[in-house]
Amino acid sequence: MKSVYSYINDNKNRSVLAFEPTYLFECQENFTCLEKIVSFLENHKGDYCFGYFTYDLKNEIEDLSSHNPDRIAFPKVGFFVPKYVVEFDANGNQHFLKGEANEDTESFITEFFTKENKTPVNNVKLTAGLSQRDYISTIAALQDEIQFGNIYEVTFCQEFYAENSHIDPIATYFALNKKTKASFSCFLAWKDKYLLSASPERFLKREGNKLISQPIKGTAKRGMNAVEDEQLKKDLLASEKERAENVMIVDLVRNDLSRIAKRNSVNVDELFGVYTFETVHQLISTVSAEIDKETSLLEILKALFPMGSMTGAPKISAMQLIEKHETFKRGLYSGSVGYFKPNGDFDFNVIIRSILYNESEGSISCPVGGAITLKSTPEAEYEECMIKVKALKEVLNTND
Numbered sequence: 001m002k003s004v005y006s007y008i009n010d011n012k013n014r015s016v017l018a019f020e021p022t023y024l025f026e027c028q029e030n031f032t033c034l035e036k037i038v039s040f041l042e043n044h045k046g047d048y049c050f051g052y053f054t055y056d057l058k059n060e061i062e063d064l065s066s067h068n069p070d071r072i073a074f075p076k077v078g079f080f081v082p083k084y085v086v087e088f089d090a091n092g093n094q095h096f097l098k099g100e101a102n103e104d105t106e107s108f109i110t111e112f113f114t115k116e117n118k119t120p121v122n123n124v125k126l127t128a129g130l131s132q133r134d135y136i137s138t139i140a141a142l143q144d145e146i147q148f149g150n151i152y153e154v155t156f157c158q159e160f161y162a163e164n165s166h167i168d169p170i171a172t173y174f175a176l177n178k179k180t181k182a183s184f185s186c187f188l189a190w191k192d193k194y195l196l197s198a199s200p201e202r203f204l205k206r207e208g209n210k211l212i213s214q215p216i217k218g219t220a221k222r223g224m225n226a227v228e229d230e231q232l233k234k235d236l237l238a239s240e241k242e243r244a245e246n247v248m249i250v251d252l253v254r255n256d257l258s259r260i261a262k263r264n265s266v267n268v269d270e271l272f273g274v275y276t277f278e279t280v281h282q283l284i285s286t287v288s289a290e291i292d293k294e295t296s297l298l299e300i301l302k303a304l305f306p307m308g309s310m311t312g313a314p315k316i317s318a319m320q321l322i323e324k325h326e327t328f329k330r331g332l333y334s335g336s337v338g339y340f341k342p343n344g345d346f347d348f349n350v351i352i353r354s355i356l357y358n359e360s361e362g363s364i365s366c367p368v369g370g371a372i373t374l375k376s377t378p379e380a381e382y383e384e385c386m387i388k389v390k391a392l393k394e395v396l397n398t399n400d
Helices: 033-043 055-061 103-117 132-147 169-180 226-238 240-258 297-304 315-325 378-396
Strands: 004-009 014-027 049-053 077-089 094-098 153-162 185-190 193-197 202-207 210-214 216-221 267-276 280-290 336-340 346-349 354-358 363-372
Touching: 004 077, 004 336, 014 033, 014 103, 033 049, 033 055, 033 077, 033 297, 055 297, 077 103, 103 169, 132 153, 132 315, 132 363, 132 378, 153 240, 153 315, 153 378, 169 185, 169 193, 169 354, 169 378, 202 297, 202 336, 210 240, 216 226, 216 240, 216 378, 226 240, 226 267, 226 280, 240 267, 240 280, 240 297, 240 363, 354 378, 363 378
Parallel strands: none
Antiparallel strands: 004 014, 004 185, 014 077, 049 077, 049 336, 077 094, 153 363, 185 193, 193 354, 202 210, 202 346, 210 280, 216 280, 267 280, 336 346, 354 363
16 A cells, blocks of 8 residues: 555545655654644645644644653654545545546555455554553542642543554554544554544634634443433533533633634634534534634644644643643644645544554554543543543454
């Protein structure tokens, strides 16, 4: 297979496969990646660009750092201009948005989708980076920070990982996708590193001069039957704790957008929408704003990245505490994968519910987390992490 390519699937009516880079950019430097990637994207304006921003790009936006160990080691940022971009509808019919079909493209497409119906044979057992006891004690320490007034909310994550492990990344991705049918699902191959994502969350979409963000805060498991499932949805919507978590992040996203938005244009289009996926119910809100045509990508990223749902509030203080209390470097997790269209529109997800795989090192990382407030119960937060990692564990250990 090609060494760098991207597949994005909304699991409704559209998916896009981009491959064979004609131009490729990646950056690992400490303080120059942001301006370099913006320059790269400016130079290729009018073309398709696919790629990602890792969470650690935050260190160039604010006075922050990341010193925890990174098992996967994606470059800080990576984008490519593909020779071919192919769109597929719900029936699998293909349409070339860029390039033309030929023998090589059909071979690549066939090889990729052949794995869709192949059951992966994986025997990967994930290890928790924190014991349940350590996780709960960390939650207590973070709640002390909230009690002291240093933060209102923080998204704390833990890593489940495996070493000396090897998987078929494409087949495993398709197995995960069938299990979750997430609306911002994607597969990214970046040389020897892979992202297999079942993300249900949108970071940011641009349509003309409109920006749309859809933060998620609030999770409930699916029921064993229709009656229980409906009750769990009602309980999620009625939960004072889940609503408080969600509205705090909505306020944060509104504030971030207001830094670059036209006056009085920031709007909460939907608050506390309950969305049902294959394995969970989610509380999702939608926030939008109008921006000036001249507003640059650099201004947009500086105002909004990383997604507030993955940090907490206030944003900088929360990110400082994340670095202090988490035991792993988030890297691509909590970052974003997506693409730019030739007309300047773009769409990017939030990297959650994902498997990150370094093939050369045999390393696998599956971080999960949740929002911590004063109303949080540490034991319930731990259980929420188990719900979120369940599908990842199942596709990585198919022998169980």
